[in-house]
Structures are given as C-alpha cells and as structure tokens.
Amino acid sequence: xxxAPEHISALRPYMPGKPIEELERELGxxxxxxxxxxxxxxxxxPAAVRAITAGFKKTLNRYPDGSGYYLKxxxxxxxxxxxxxxxxxxxxxxxxxxxxRTFLAPGDEAVMAHPSFVxxxxxxxxxxGKAIQVPLRDYRHDFGAMLNTVTPKTKMLFIANPNNPTxxxxxxxxxxxxxxxxxxxxxxxxxxxxxxxxxxxxxxDSFKHFRAGRNILILRTFSKIYGLAGLRxxxxxxxxxxxxxxxxxxxxxxxxxxAQKAAIEALKDKGHIKKSKEINNKGKSYLYKELSSLGIRxxxxxxxxxxxxxxxxxxxxxxxxxxxxxxRPMGPAIRVTIGxxxxxxxxxxxxxxxxxxS
Numbered sequence: 001x002x003x004a005p006e007h008i009s010a011l012r013p014y015m016p017g018k019p020i021e022e023l024e025r026e027l028g029x030x031x032x033x034x035x036x037x038x039x040x041x042x043x044x045x046p047a048a049v050r051a052i053t054a055g056f057k058k059t060l061n062r063y064p065d066g067s068g069y070y071l072k073x074x075x076x077x078x079x080x081x082x083x084x085x086x087x088x089x090x091x092x093x094x095x096x097x098x099x100x101r102t103f104l105a106p107g108d109e110a111v112m113a114h115p116s117f118v119x120x121x122x123x124x125x126x127x128x129g130k131a132i133q134v135p136l137r138d139y140r141h142d143f144g145a146m147l148n149t150v151t152p153k154t155k156m157l158f159i160a161n162p163n164n165p166t167x168x169x170x171x172x173x174x175x176x177x178x179x180x181x182x183x184x185x186x187x188x189x190x191x192x193x194x195x196x197x198x199x200x201x202x203x204x205d206s207f208k209h210f211r212a213g214r215n216i217l218i219l220r221t222f223s224k225i226y227g228l229a230g231l232r233x234x235x236x237x238x239x240x241x242x243x244x245x246x247x248x249x250x251x252x253x254x255x256x257x258x259a260q261k262a263a264i265e266a267l268k269d270k271g272h273i274k275k276s277k278e279i280n281n282k283g284k285s286y287l288y289k290e291l292s293s294l295g296i297r298x299x300x301x302x303x304x305x306x307x308x309x310x311x312x313x314x315x316x317x318x319x320x321x322x323x324x325x326x327x328r329p330m331g332p333a334i335r336v337t338i339g340x341x342x343x344x345x346x347x348x349x350x351x352x353x354x355x356x357x358s
Contacts, residue, residue, distance in 0.1 A: 032324040035337040038305045044227035045269035048262040055261045064257040071260045088255045092219040092234030100127045110156035113141045120158045139166040143178040160191045165335045167301025175204035189217045194303035196225040226266040231259035283338040290348040297358035309333045
C-alpha cells in the first residue's frame with residue numbers, strides 16, 4: 001500500500017463538528033443551537049441571498065470567472081487598491097495554503113503564536129516546512145518572543161489579529177515594532193478574519209505596511225461578519241509581485257460563481273454590517289456581565305466569540321452538548337460564539353444549571 005511522506009503522515013487532520021441534525025439524532029435531543037464556529041447568527045445580507053437566487057439557474061453549468069474580475073473590481077474600489085493587488089480564495093483558508101506552497105520551501109520555518117488558528121501549522125507541515133509555535137502572553141501574540149525564534153531558515157510569520165481562539169488583538173505600536181525587525185526575505189501574513197468586529201481604536205492598521213512596500217499579505221474573509229461561510233470566499237491583499245507568484249499556484253476556478261456574486265452584494269450592504277456589529281456588541285456586553293456574575297473567567301474579545309478558560313473544559317463541552325448547546329472545546333478552555341439574544345440567554349441559563357466555575 002502506498003504511503004504518504006512522513007511530514008504528511010504525522011499531520012493531525014482538522015476535526016470538523018458533526019451536522020446538528022446528526023448530533024441531535026445521536027443524543028436524542030432537539031432544538032440545538034450552534035455556538036462553535038464563529039458564524040454570523042443573523043446570516044447573510046438579504047441582497048446577497050437575492051444574488052444567489054437570481055444567479056444559480058444561469059451559472060451552474062458554466063465555469064466561474066477564474067479571475068474574479070467583478071469581485072476584485074468591487075474590492076479594489078472599496079479598499080483603494082489595484083485589482084492585481086488582490087487574490088481570491090476558497091475562504092482565506094485556501095490562501096494560507098497557497099501562500100505556504102508559494103513561498104515556503106521544504107525545510108524552511110514559519111513562526112506563529114500558540115494557541116492560534118490551527119490551519120497555519122497544518123499548512124506549513126503539509127508543505128514540508130517547520131512550524132515554530134510561540135506561546136501567547138496574557139492571551140495575546142508576544143511579538144518579542146516570536147522575533148526571538150527567527151533564524152536564517154525563517155521565511156514566514158503568521159499573525160491572527162484579532163486572534164482565534166482568544167479574541168485578543170495587537171496594537172499599531174506593536175505591529176510597527178515587529179515590522180521594523182522583519183527581514184526583507186520574510187513574508188508576514190496578517191489574518192484579519194474578524195477585523196470588522198474590532199471596536200478598539202488602537203487596533204493595528206496593517207495597510208500602513210502594505211502601502212510602505214513591505215512583504216505583507218493581509219487576509220480577509222466573507223465567512224464571518226458577511227455571513228457567507230457556506231460559500232467559502234475570502235481574499236488577500238499584497239503587492240503585485242507577491243500576488244503574481246501566488247497566482248502561479250492558485251488553482252483555476254477556485255472560487256465559485258455564486259460566492260462571487262453574493263460577495264459583491266454583501267460588500268454594498270452597510271446596513272447589514274451595522275446590524276451585525278450591534279447584535280454582537282450587545283451580546284458581548286450581556287455575556288460579560290453574566291459570566292462575571294457566575295465567577296467564570298473570560299478573555300475580553302475584539303471578535304464575535306469569547307474564550308473561557310475553565311477547568312475540565314471537555315467535560316463542560318460534553319455537558320453543554322447534551323443540553324443542546326454546541327461550543328468549541330479548546331484544550332484548557334471553551335470558545336463560544338456570541339449568538340442571538342435568545343441563544344446567549346440559553347447558554348447562560350445552562351451554565352447556571354450545570355454550576356460551571358472557572
């Protein structure tokens with residue numbers, strides 16, 4: 001039987017959750033709520049849904065626009081960049097993989113925080129590279145410690161800002177200090193999947209370094225606040241030379257027609273973004289208050305989820321699951337998506353019932 005190379009065999013695959021319907025059937029429960037994947041609880045813009053409905057009969061027998069011309073034009077106008085400074089991906093996940101395959105040779109190193117988005121280390125290992133994971137400090141990226149791990153073999157550095165799973169952010173001053181010490185032959189990937197949710201005025205402006213001509217790739221997605229997670233569409237911003245190299249690796253037709261159409265309309269719907277932020281901020285305030293009253297530790301978040309360091313996290317996850325509430329176990333913590341008001345209330349009511357403590 002054929003065997004995969006050792007660096008592939010050693011990978012631990014990403015473990016997706018089961019469909020709600022299957023979980024309910026297995027556990028004998030009904031009316032579950034999913035607070036595990038940081039999705040927008042109100043769904044996508046109605047304008048995006050209309051674009052999908054209008055487009056699917058006309059486009060399903062045709063390959064999508066491989067260049068994403070209209071979506072890149074819309075993004076270029078919104079972001080004040082050139083279309084050839086943009087690349088589209090099947091979610092920003094695919095762009096992580098493309099960047100690694102483009103710029104990381106076997107044996108090269110990539111630095112990232114831990115815990116952070118698990119796909120970084122998986123993509124690096126799958127590409128034959130070495131993932132250097134640096135522990136968070138106070139639940140935030142420790143840029144000083146990350147820089148201390150850089151060697152001549154280091155070709156890439158990942159930053160999730162805000163970070164997943166902790167919801168924490170790094171400031172402009174911190175990013176400026178990091179970028180001042182990055183070699184010219186290194187690529188800094190700043191993953192901003194949740195940047196639309198950020199309320200803190202000190203949040204780092206990664207575009208400052210993009211416009212200064214630095215080797216930086218900024219990743220964003222339509223999966224979170226835009227509510228298009230099921231369509232898998234994301235984008236990257238970098239200088240033309242970086243994008244041109246990535247396009248050599250990018251598969252043809254990697255983003256589908258309906259995703260492109262929906263994303264264009266989602267960009268236009270400012271009211272939907274405003275409503276999504278308002279629901280998230282109200283839910284955040286409610287959960288902060290209730291968790292504090294229960295004596296449950298929680299990390300202040302700039303995203304649409306809350307990281308809760310708790311004892312026996314797996315046991316709590318299972319108990320919540322049997323009560324119809326799906327959260328994400330994260331080793332020494334659980335991560336819960338900020339949901340609709342009634343979902344947040346049910347989550348808190350169940351925590352009280354279970355007498356959860358930190």
